[in-house]
Amino acid sequence: MRSLPPIRNRLFCPGPTPVPAESSLAGLETTLYHRSSEFKAEVLQARKGLQPFFQSPEDPLILTSSGSGAMESAMVNLTGEGDPIIAINGGKFGERWTKLGQAYGCQVKEMRLTWGETVDLDALKTLIQETPGLKAVFVQANETSTGVAHPIQDIADLVHKESDALLVVDAVSALVAHHIPMTDWGIDCLLSGSQKGFGTPAGLAFIALSDRAWGRLSSRRRFYFDLDRERKGQESGTTAWTPATSLIRSLNVSLIKLNDIGVEACDQYHRTAAEACREASATWGLSLFSKSHHSQALTAVALPAEVDGVALLKHAKERYGAMFAGGQDQAKGKIVRIAHLGLFDMFDLLAGLTALEYTLKDFHVIEELGQGVAAAMTRLHQP
């Protein structure tokens, strides 16, 4: 039957993610002047609150833009015209590194992966060796379009062993769900966004550079995304341009929650949530789109070939209020991406899996209700 009290909309797409009511409410305070000492304190607090998730040498910088703006800032600050770079393209977001590099006139060597697969380290080693003067390697910590989490620590070790290049990591959908200690792993640039693991509305991006990267800023033309300028100002909480003040207020409330949980516990919780989703998928008899290195932020489930994935997701949304993301480009209509990212609790996740199980039943993908959810419940009940 239909739920008589109307079903709430729930987001299970890999960003925007659910925003805690307290965080949203904090954004209602809109009488802060962005150059006041009170607001500068908010900026400093947010930078400090982000730091444990970046484990960066300096507190991350805050930009008013989407995550793609932070990607652009990495490209325009760290590369110059004609620089040889490697872009690891394992999906829609890897492809963005390629396009960004091309747009800014780099010599882009693309390591194109089959969607759902991760980096072959030997092939990457060869590519690095074949690229004299390699300036930087660009990769996603988590390829949101396929549900693959690339092995960043291994990639970092390889890049630094085989070259003098910088390693730039897009962790827009990875941070909080994955523990990525920037300095320990030798990452030279780590970036993220507000609307994923950080449980804040979209509109802010975050970026941190290693000392080595700060020492190698390119002479490329830039203005809005000039990180050196941001760094000088944000030392005292002064952003270069008018920041999204209400979003920074919301961010600070979410960061308090996230830091109370702790970086390691966030990583563990997301790992368990991912396992619960994989167990549900296996119970439904569905395979994963990611072949290995499954993300802790989202699970990409392959649908049987005869099922119209677009219609299935439309049904899940219209009938059960659950908004999953489908496949992009070549995966369109073929997969369901279940996000388990940010400030959601395990009952939210189970509501999503229940909605998906209902939908799979309605589409005759499964016969019996309750089995996949039971598998997930069981996994979530274990320590």
Place this chain on the structure above:
Amino acid sequence: MRSLPPIRNRLFCPGPTPVPAESSLAGLETTLYHRSSEFKAEVLQARKGLQPFFQSPEDPLILTSSGSGAMESAMVNLTGEGDPIIAINGGKFGERWTKLGQAYGCQVKEMRLTWGETVDLDALKTLIQETPGLKAVFVQANETSTGVAHPIQDIADLVHKESDALLVVDAVSALVAHHIPMTDWGIDCLLSGSQKGFGTPAGLAFIALSDRAWGRLSSRRRFYFDLDRERKGQESGTTAWTPATSLIRSLNVSLIKLNDIGVEACDQYHRTAAEACREASATWGLSLFSKSHHSQALTAVALPAEVDGVALLKHAKERYGAMFAGGQDQAKGKIVRIAHLGLFDMFDLLAGLTALEYTLKDFHVIEELGQGVAAAMTRLHQP
């Protein structure tokens, strides 16, 4: 005496401006996926709601950035390396055009004005005539640092009569307070931001181009601020990058209010508010920092030389909760900028003038209380 119920903080700085509670509350809806049909409808609604204030040939595009991001987008889409441009620099924001043009390698001819003054049209004519191949002229509709509203219609006529150059107008703090019909006046690029006249939190910027400007996009490298890409996507409500969804929700509520009032009535109301502030200033015996062409968005009042403006504004804020902006750079400590911009009512404005009058009395700038406020009240009571 102190007000026993605590005094509310009130913003009288020229952005961020007060956000109506209904607009803020609309931003609490954070379960919209930015690629859903519901959210695309929000984008289209916002673009349509902005149009009457731009009177642009197409509905304006929405960017997730500050107003400076929209300034950068104008520069990188409409100029190429080495292009001769004119930047009219009448203050802090005019200077930003110069710096942007220089950062992007244009040949910048700067028309530097004494702060508080506006453009000498004969001098501009000469400069245009002396600049063969002039690509574009950049100006502020409203120079927020000085309280001068440059005569855009006259400038547009001159630019088009004397050259083939594009006219780019930064109306970040001008729109809503000033009626600026883009197409009628022959403006080629008009841009603004969410946190000023549009009564929405900071984080969004808006930009519209003339057909002529669309026909002259430069070949310069760009990615995040690629307006052609935004134009193609936003035709159906699809932004190029993840937009600040909650802010667009808030914007739509503010735009409904603003369109209910109407463009002409907004212009008239802000003109009256500005006149009320000028009458109060005159009554206090204070002169204006703007020599002519006074802005309808803010009034810049010069303080007597012996008064420490920084201390005065600190007092206004700490004692009376009223946040005015002081002078920037060369005007630091010398002026008070009273914003009367966006969705504030006349009682809010009078509260601000009362707080300022109390402060002037506390600093012995005036003797008798009530006179300046009475002058403003009287002006606001007239039709």
